[in-house]
Amino acid sequence: MSDSLQGKAILLAESACFIGAELAEDLIARGGVPIGPVADLAAALLLVEHEQLDAAVISLTLKDQSSQPVADCLNERGIPYVILTAHNRRDAGSDHGGAPVLSKPISTERVFAEMERLLIEGAS
Numbered sequence: 001m002s003d004s005l006q007g008k009a010i011l012l013a014e015s016a017c018f019i020g021a022e023l024a025e026d027l028i029a030r031g032g033v034p035i036g037p038v039a040d041l042a043a044a045l046l047l048v049e050h051e052q053l054d055a056a057v058i059s060l061t062l063k064d065q066s067s068q069p070v071a072d073c074l075n076e077r078g079i080p081y082v083i084l085t086a087h088n089r090r091d092a093g094s095d096h097g098g099a100p101v102l103s104k105p106i107s108t109e110r111v112f113a114e115m116e117r118l119l120i121e122g123a124s
Helices: 017-029 041-050 068-077 108-123
Strands: 009-013 033-038 055-059 081-085 101-103
Touching (some): 009 041, 017 033, 041 068, 055 068, 055 108, 068 081, 081 108, 101 108
Parallel strands (some): 009 055, 055 081, 081 101
């Protein structure tokens, strides 16, 4: 396991509680610092605006609302993120600044492997 997530503050915005909890648990095991998980748009936006984030994992929808405003804020701040969706990946649209779109169900290992790739690319 890589240590590229060690000490990294990662926003977890996922409306499915069990997925959010699993992401947080696995992130802690990898030495990361989960910010959240949060399940709704308002809470996710507050965290993006007020926390020092290194990266984020966001669900395409948060309690039936588009997470696009969260993606917009992350893009404005230059914070890398991955998008999780249970829908068709094409439904994610193209306004996500090239962020990877991963289809659920997916292992946390795959999510964080993609996150590590983004962080390494951003550091170079």
